[in-house]
Amino acid sequence: MNDCLRGRRRRSLLSLLASLLLFPTVAQPAAAQAPAAPPPPVTVAKPIVREIVEDDEFIGRFEAVDEVSIRARVGGYLETVHFRDGALVKVGDPLFTIDQRPFQFALEQAQSQLAVSETSLTFAESQYRRAEELSQSGNIPVSTVDDRRREFLAAQASHEGAKTAVASAQLDLEYTEITAPIAGRIDRRLVSTGNLVQADQTILTSIVSLDPIDFYFDIDEREFLAYARDATERGGNLQEGAGGLPVVVHLPDGGTDAISGELNFAENRIDRETGTMRVRARFPNPDLTVLPGLFGRVNVPGSLPHQGVLVPDEAIGADQDRRIVYVVGEDNTVSAKPVRTGPRLYGYRVVRSGLTGEETxxxxxxxxxxxNIKVDPRPETLPPERVAEGAQ
Incomplete structure (x- = not known):
């Protein structure tokens, strides 16, 4: 019976080994018969090649062309405020009045002193003329004539001082009427009626001009050198605005149309601490909606006109820290080409290097x-401009 059991076990093991040996032979043809995956379909196109001027974008802030802090030139109690907070004012518009009574009294006193000095001068002059006549006949000594002449000259000087005192008192009285030195929008009143105003110290309000308005932004050393060379080729100078180089600024809301202006100034040195230079552009502001202190993005032409390569943003991929574009070869095999990108123009991204424009x-x-995979290319033609995607 034991021999029978051993025989059965041996036959089972032999059957199992035969099955394992036959399985790869049977399974391999089945796997070989599985169909290969088709090449993935992709949309392909030629890049746009056209003449462009590359823009560099900077963040900056609007500042008023003119700004004045209004102070009184004479001290006294504030009597009247003539403007409405936040109103537009013109040059010469009345703003404040300081109590004029002390200055009016001072003027009248100075005028009285002037009248006294005029009388003294007239008397001294007559005494001097009479002494000269008597001296010629020998009735009085020459020393007396000298005394009369000295008194006459002193009366003249006193009279000039009195006239100066009247002019000064008149000027102080005029300074009690504070008017707008520039045109623009005025701030709120900082001092209420009845408060004491200190001459040349108390700030009463401020005025900023609005049209035109300046925009300041910083550029680094490399950008300065590039702009300076371009300005020289244009026949201008960066410090004087690069010959009125046109620039465009975009406001933070994104919904306002871009504002066109011109560069008109750059500082005369690079800041040693930051390695930057401050540049200024000037923009028209006829509707007065742009205010000093507002941030914006300015686009400055960063090159002379040249043939550029433009591709859609969605055609640019990332490979770690570099940008790549997938190029399809003649055999439909894909290869990755590193590219250096630039700003957006006409709804596309500028490719500064890596593509010639002939690639698909x-x-x-x-x-x-x-x-290194094959694809199923579906060709299309890119439009020259994609305004709907925010061409700049």
């Missing part, structure tokens, strides 16, 4: 693509 690139379906 993947513009849609990047998630299905990797290097």
């Amino acid at each position: 690139i993947v513009v849609n379906g990047l998630m299905r693509v990797r290097p």
